[in-house]
Amino acid sequence: MQQMTIQEAQERVDRWIKTYGVRYFSELTNMAVLTEEVGEVARIIARRYGEQSAKPSEKDKSLADELADVLWVVICLANQTGVDLTEALEQNFAKKTARDSHRHLDNEKLKSI
Numbered sequence: 001m002q003q004m005t006i007q008e009a010q011e012r013v014d015r016w017i018k019t020y021g022v023r024y025f026s027e028l029t030n031m032a033v034l035t036e037e038v039g040e041v042a043r044i045i046a047r048r049y050g051e052q053s054a055k056p057s058e059k060d061k062s063l064a065d066e067l068a069d070v071l072w073v074v075i076c077l078a079n080q081t082g083v084d085l086t087e088a089l090e091q092n093f094a095k096k097t098a099r100d101s102h103r104h105l106d107n108e109k110l111k112s113i
Contacts, residue, residue, distance in 0.1 A: 006086045013075045024080045034073040040066045 004012065017024055025033065044063045047054035054061075078085045104110055 010075055010079055014079050030073055030077050037069040037073055
């Protein structure tokens, strides 16, 4: 499978929406859809890694597919609000590095595991 950059993913989602999706849902609708998709990820994680047991209808749910659904909607929101996710992620790395460069390394709670 061919890998794609974040920019290519944004462009590809945009082409798909304009070809098959007619138009983007509103930002508010996409925020609701994102919440729904994150809930589906949470359900799988809770059943697979937590104490809850899965219903028979949930046993074949794909975590990868649900995470991809989350990413899809995040990309839609970025596209329709003019956010370059590559640039935003680079800035986020810089922010986290400046803020947290020693915080986790010095966290005694993390060292005890």
